[in-house]
Structures are given as structure tokens and as C-alpha cells.
Amino acid sequence: MIPQLESLFTDAIAQLKTNGVLPPDQSVAIKFERTRQKEHGDFATNVALTLAKPAKKNPREIAQLIIDALGDAPEIDKIELAGPGFINLFLKQDARYEVLHRLFDEGDQFGLTAQNSRDKILVEFVSANPTGPLHVGHGRGAAYGDALARVLSAAGHQVESEYYVNDAGRQMDILAVSVWIRYLQSLGEDIALPTNAYQGAYVEAMGQELAQQDSSHRVAAAQLLSTQQGLDEEAAIDALIALAKQTLGEQGYAIFFDKALNSILDDIRDDLHEFGVDYHTWFSERSLFDQGKIQAAIEQLKQSGDVYEKGGALWFKGTAYGDEKDRVVVRENGQPTYFASDIAYHKDKIDRGFDLTINVWGSDHHGYIPRVKASLQALGLDPEKLKVLLVQFAVLYRSGEKVGMSTRSGQFVTLRDLRKEIGSDAARFFYAMRKSEQHMDFDLDLAKEQSNDNPLYYVQYAHARICRLVTTAQERGFSTGNLAQADFSQLSNEHENTLLTLLSRLPEVVNKAAADYEPHQINYYLRDVATAFHSYYNTSKFLQADAPQRDAMLALCSAVRQVLKNGLGILGVSAPESM
RNA sequence: GCGCCCGUAGCUCAACUGGAUAGAGCAACGGCCUUCUAAGCCGUAGGUUACAGGUUCGAGUCCUGUCGGGCGCGCCA
Numbered sequence: 150m151i152p153q154l155e156s157l158f159t160d161a162i163a164q165l166k167t168n169g170v171l172p173p174d175q176s177v178a179i180k181f182e183r184t185r186q187k188e189h190g191d192f193a194t195n196v197a198l199t200l201a202k203p204a205k206k207n208p209r210e211i212a213q214l215i216i217d218a219l220g221d222a223p224e225i226d227k228i229e230l231a232g233p234g235f236i237n238l239f240l241k242q243d244a245r246y247e248v249l250h251r252l253f254d255e256g257d258q259f260g261l262t263a264q265n266s267r268d269k270i271l272v273e274f275v276s277a278n279p280t281g282p283l284h285v286g287h288g289r290g291a292a293y294g295d296a297l298a299r300v301l302s303a304a305g306h307q308v309e310s311e312y313y314v315n316d317a318g319r320q321m322d323i324l325a326v327s328v329w330i331r332y333l334q335s336l337g338e339d340i341a342l343p344t345n346a347y348q349g350a351y352v353e354a355m356g357q358e359l360a361q362q363d364s365s366h367r368v369a370a371a372q373l374l375s376t377q378q379g380l381d382e383e384a385a386i387d388a389l390i391a392l393a394k395q396t397l398g399e400q401g402y403a404i405f406f407d408k409a410l411n412s413i414l415d416d417i418r419d420d421l422h423e424f425g426v427d428y429h430t431w432f433s434e435r436s437l438f439d440q441g442k443i444q445a446a447i448e449q450l451k452q453s454g455d456v457y458e459k460g461g462a463l464w465f466k467g468t469a470y471g472d473e474k475d476r477v478v479v480r481e482n483g484q485p486t487y488f489a490s491d492i493a494y495h496k497d498k499i500d501r502g503f504d505l506t507i508n509v510w511g512s513d514h515h516g517y518i519p520r521v522k523a524s525l526q527a528l529g530l531d532p533e534k535l536k537v538l539l540v541q542f543a544v545l546y547r548s549g550e551k552v553g554m555s556t557r558s559g560q561f562v563t564l565r566d567l568r569k570e571i572g573s574d575a576a577r578f579f580y581a582m583r584k585s586e587q588h589m590d591f592d593l594d595l596a597k598e599q600s601n602d603n604p605l606y607y608v609q610y611a612h613a614r615i616c617r618l619v620t621t622a623q624e625r626g627f628s629t630g631n632l633a634q635a636d637f638s639q640l641s642n643e644h645e646n647t648l649l650t651l652l653s654r655l656p657e658v659v660n661k662a663a664a665d666y667e668p669h670q671i672n673y674y675l676r677d678v679a680t681a682f683h684s685y686y687n688t689s690k691f692l693q694a695d696a697p698q699r700d701a702m703l704a705l706c707s708a709v710r711q712v713l714k715n716g717l718g719i720l721g722v723s724a725p726e727s728m
Numbered sequence: 729g730c731g732c733c734c735g736u737a738g739c740u741c742a743a744c745u746g747g748a749u750a751g752a753g754c755a756a757c758g759g760c761c762u763u764c765u766a767a768g769c770c771g772u773a774g775g776u777u778a779c780a781g782g783u784u785c786g787a788g789u790c791c792u793g794u795c796g797g798g799c800g801c802g803c804c805a
Contacts, residue, residue, distance in 0.1 A: 182747085183744070185743095185751095186749085195746090195747060198747075198785075198786085202784090202785085231748080232747085233747085233748080234785085235747080235748070280805095315805065319804070320804080321805095383804095460803085461803090462803055464803095473731080477803045478803095479803085480803040481803060482803080486802095486803065486805090487805050488805095490805095511799090512733065512798080513799055513800065514799095514800085515731090515732050515799075516731075516800045539732085539733075541733070541798075541799085542799075544798080582740095582741075583740090583741070584741085584742085586733060587734075588733080588734060588735090588798060590739090590740070595740085595754090601767060602767080603767095604752090606767050607753085607767070607768085609767085610765080610767050610768075611768090613767095614764085614768085617765055618764055618765090619764095620764095621764050622764080625764090657744090658744090661744065665744095672742095673741095673743090680752085683768055683769065686769080687766095687770080688769080688770095689764095690763085690764080691764060692764055728767070
């Protein structure tokens with residue numbers, strides 16, 4: 150509908166330019182909006198208001214000139230000039246039924262087949278370190294990232310999703326050593342787990358399991374303690390790591406490291422799968438080392454003169470590309486930094502041919518954006534191909550008190566626990582309902598208590614109600630097989646028109662949600678549809694003797710059901726047939 | 729100290745990127761089930777959009793400042 154209106158108005162304005170009424174060199178963006186109130190018609194445009202200044206004319210006068218210049222449009226019933234210069238358009242009643250034809254025609258595809266640029270887009274999200282189970286903070290990133298990927302796909306892009314596995318680096322070594330200590334403990338060694346090691350019960354479980362399988366990696370506690378003397382906490386744990394690597398040997402160490410990595414990664418993969426999140430690719434950081442991609446990237450930066458040596462370390466000249474300071478890429482001890490991996494990783498993403506790579510990051514990483522973009526630029530890649538979307542932290546409250554979320558301390562609520570309590574659907578809907586950059590208070594008690602008041606159930610209930618309605622109709626012997634052929638002109642009351650308008654908006658809502666990277670717009674839209682339906686339901690008697698009337702109403706209901714189903718699908722939430 | 733994000737009803741959040749009278753859900757109050765799902769509907773009450781200026785036909789939205797909250801400023805990841 151909107152494209153037709155746009156060309157109609159473009160023609161009219163072109164005509165006014167030719168006639169010298171409007172300045173010919175003035176470019177105008179004609180924007181149509183859905184009206185908030187029905188007295189303002191179905192669509193409105195403020196184009197006359199924006200033209201007022203350059204044309205040096207009264208906006209109402211311009212609006213009238215445009216209206217007079219408009220050609221015929223079969224769908225438009227009337228056009229009104231309103232307020233300071235808005236042009237309001239009222240649809241003919243017949244035009245409202247078009248959406249029903251489309252819905253019956255397109256079914257599950259309605260709203261999901263926008264013809265956009267078909268950009269290849271990679272959405273990377275969660276990417277939590279595999280050092281422990283996902284907690285509720287990761288849940289927000291998961292729900293947002295996955296819904297975003299689905300929305301972009303619904304809007305017509307080619308989308309892939311990816312989890313970046315940080316399987317290299319010190320945190321993983323600390324984890325491996327934590328497992329080793331637990332292993333030694335369960336073999337009877339008298340040694341305490343350092344407070345800065347991973348404390349979670351899952352670490353203990355892994356240590357015990359390995360102890361039962363093979364006790365040959367036992368080392369006397371006294372030997373461990375002797376390496377710790379006089380060192381501060383962080384240095385002590387590094388000494389432990391060195392000791393473990395030395396005494397266990399490469400293969401022995403790998404037993405603990407791989408046990409930790411694989412079981413945690415399996416757990417995360419499982420967890421996300423049950424949450425409705427399945428990735429196209431799990432990208433290993435170690436693979437960048439193994440394939441020499443990190444060295445290659447650093448080499449390229451050397452060639453281009455964007456790195457230099459200082460204090461024995463290798464520095465990237467980020468300041469030349471807008472970063473606030475230069476950053477170390479290779480440490481004095483020869484180890485590449487995490488940033489070095491990230492340079493290679495982001496280069497690799499773009500090399501894989503994506504037009505756009507989206508990173509969903511926790512807001513605490515915002516300071517990291519300039520250096521990654523700077524590195525892309527230094528490598529001769531377009532930094533615009535990287536879009537970082539920040540998700541604010543969800544601050545957890547239980548019994549009115551903040552709940553910590555540190556993985557090392559083991560004090561956190563897991564995503565799995567949350568799902569158990571309120572269900573995946575409710576958790577996803579709740580998370581995705583918030584704009585990502587909005588701070589979010591997550592009250593666990595409330596989430597449990599209110600699980601029945603969760604807006605999700607309101608939407609799902611509308612869907613289930615319609616399913617039941619159709620079933621009941623069949624039980625009473627009414628045919629429901631040919632609703633697409635119903636006489637839609639039976640639908641004309643206020644409730645019905647409201648619903649028809651809402652249904653026709655789905656494709657626009659999907660497009661806009663995708664363009665804004667804001668899946669929450671779908672949540673609010675669905676709630677509006679459900680509200681309109683519940684209201685309609687309460688004032689209507691559907692299963693009546695008058696066949697044309699009955700069929701038309703059932704057709705509308707079934708169209709509503711389709712829209713709810715398609716919309717919930719974009720959010721990764723189920724549309725149950727009964728509740 | 730510098731940088732990024734945020735501040736909207738008692739609480740949790742929307743508001744079509746500058747549009748017309750700022751809207752929902754919880755919580756509160758009053759109604760609606762002999763009927764196709766009451767996990768629902770209808771109504772009442774609740775606001776100086778943190779504060780002060782500015783930009784213009786028009787500001788919750790843009791610019792400046794102040795106050796308040798979150799996060800960041802490692803040869804950690």
C-alpha cells in the first residue's frame with residue numbers, strides 16, 4: 150500500500166515543481182505513517198510541513214496544492230487536510246480486505262518474505278567464555294541475538310548466526326587448573342582451591358569424574374604449595390598453570406583442559422538448544438592459531454607499518470585510526486593478546502564474504518569497539534561492515550537484593566535454572582521485550598510469581614482461543630475448509646476494521662524491526678494484535694447460524710491466528726493450540 | 729578525571745527516529761461468566777517525560793549545562 154501512495158505523491162510533487170509552485174531543486178522525502186487515531190484516517194504524511202520552509206509557503210496551503218495535484222488511487226476513499234498541514238488518507242472499505250487474501254495465500258510466509266537487498270549478514274552473539282554454565286545475563290544476549298537474526302532473516306536477508314568460542318587464553322588455563330585441583334582433592338590431597346580459581350560445583354564434578362577414571366596425574370600437595378610461596382594471588386595461579394603444564398606434560402594437561410572445555414561447551418550448546426537457539430557455526434579461537442591466521446594478520450599489519458615494537462612488546466597503532474591509545478598485540482613474553490585474536494577473527498568474518506557482520510556485545514565491551522574498527526581499517530577493510538550492538542546488563546534481584554553474576558565465584562543464577570522456573574518461551578519473550586540498550590531490572594521472585602501474568606501468555610492465549618474456536622466450529626458441524634472464499638464484506642464493524650488494519654501491518658513491522666535492529670517491536674505489535682482480538686472476542690458471537698457472516702468472522706480469526714503464529718515464530722516462541 | 733549508555737505513571741517498560749490529546753502491563757478501585765477458553769473484557773484513578781536553558785510551525789525524541797544511575801578507560805578475556 151505504502152509504495153503506491155509514495156509514487157502517487159511523488160508524481161504530484163513533481164508536477165508542482167514543474168509548475169513552479171515548489172522549488173525544483175528541493176528534494177523531498179515522502180514518509181507515510183500509520184495514524185494513531187482513526188479520526189486521522191489510515192495513513193498520514195507530513196510532507197507539506199517539511200516543504201513549508203524551503204517553499205516559503207504556509208504548510209496548509211502546500212498541503213492543499215498537493216491534494217489538488219494528486220492523481221486517482223482506487224484504494225483511497227477520501228483525503229483530508231488536517232491540523233497544521235497533515236494530509237490524512239482514508240482507505241476504501243474494500244481495500245481493507247486485501248490483507249485477508251494475502252494471508253490465506255501466503256500463510257506461514259506472510260510477513261516473512263520481504264524483498265530486501267538480500268545482504269549476507271553474520272550475527273554473532275553470546276560467545277561467553279566456556280568456563281562455566283551460562284547465567285541469566287547471557288540469556289538476554291541469547292534471546293536478543295537470536296530474535297535479531299530471525300527478524301533480519303524475515304526481512305529478507307541471508308543470515309547466519311555464530312558463537313565465538315574463546316578456547317584459548319589464560320581463563321581457560323585457570324579453569325583447567327581448577328579442575329586439576331579438584332581432581333587432586335578428590336584423590337585425598339590436602340590442598341585448597343585458590344579463591345581466584347573457578348569455584349562452581351560443576352568444576353568439582355569434573356575433577357571427581359576424572360579422578361575415578363584415572364588417578365595417575367596425582368601430584369603431592371606439598372609440591373604445589375612450594376611453588377606458591379611469596380606470590381600474590383594472580384601470580385600464584387600462573388605458577389600453578391606452569392607447574393601443571395610441566396608435570397602433566399602436554400598430553401596430561403590436555404586431559405584436564407579438554408575435559409573442561411568439551412563438557413562445558415556441550416552444556417552450553419545443549420542449554421541454548423533447549424532455549425531455542427541453534428547456531429550455524431561455532432567458531433574456535435584456537436583454530437585461528439592453528440591455521441596461522443593470527444600470524445598472517447599481524448604480518449599484514451607489519452607490512453603496512455601499522456604495528457611497532459616498544460618495551461619488548463608489539464603495539465598496534467590504533468591512534469592512527471581513531472582509537473584513543475595504541476594497544477599491545479604481542480606481549481613481551483611472545484604471547485599474542487586477546488586483541489590479536491580478535492583482529493584475525495574479524496578479518497576472517499569479512500573475508501568469508503559477509504556484507505555485514507553484527508556483534509552483539511555486553512555493554513561493558515563498548516570501549517573495545519574503536520580498536521576493532523581501527524584494526525579493520527588498517528587491514529584495508531571497511532569498518533562499516535562491522536556493526537556492534539550493545540546489550541545492557543540485566544541486573545538481577547532476588548528478595549530485593551542484587552544477585553552477583555561472576556562466573557569465577559560461582560555465585561550466579563544459571564540460564565538453565567531460569568528456564569526451569571519460568572520456561573523457555575516466557576524467558577525469551579520477557580528478554581526480547583526490552584530494547585537492548587535499555588537497562589533492565591530482572592526480579593527473579595517477580596518472574597516466578599508472575600509467570601501467569603507474563604505478557605507472553607496473553608498473546609499465546611489469543612492464539613489458543615482461536616484454535617479452540619475453529620475446533621468447536623467443526624464439532625458443531627460448520628465447515629471451515631473454505632474460509633479463504635468467504636464474503637469478507639461481512640466484516641465492517643469497528644473491531645473488525647481495527648484487526649484488519651493491524652494484520653496488514655505485520656510486514657511493515659518486521660521491516661522496521663529489522664532496520665532498527667529492534668526485535669522488541671514485534672513483541673509490542675503482537676500484544677496489540679492480541680488486545681484487539683480479545684476485545685473482539687468478547688463482543689462477538691462467532692458460531693452463529695448465518696453462514697456468510699460466520700464464515701467471514703472465522704476467516705478473520707484464522708487470519709489473526711496466522712499473524713500471531715508468524716510473529717511468535719520470529720521471536721523463537723511457540724504458538725500453542727491449547728493452554 | 730575522560731568516554732559510552734540510560735533517566736517517561738507507585739513498579740516494569742512502549743512511544744513508528746521531530747508530529748496531532750505521551751501509551752501498555754503489573755499493583756489499586758468498580759463492573760462483566762447458565763454461552764465459542766474469565767490466562768479474558770469494560771471502566772475509574774494515576775504525568776511539569778530528572779532539572780534548567782536553547783533550536784522551530786511543532787521536542788519525551790536534537791543541542792548545551794546540571795543532577796542521578798550503570799559500564800568502561802590492562803602486556804585480563
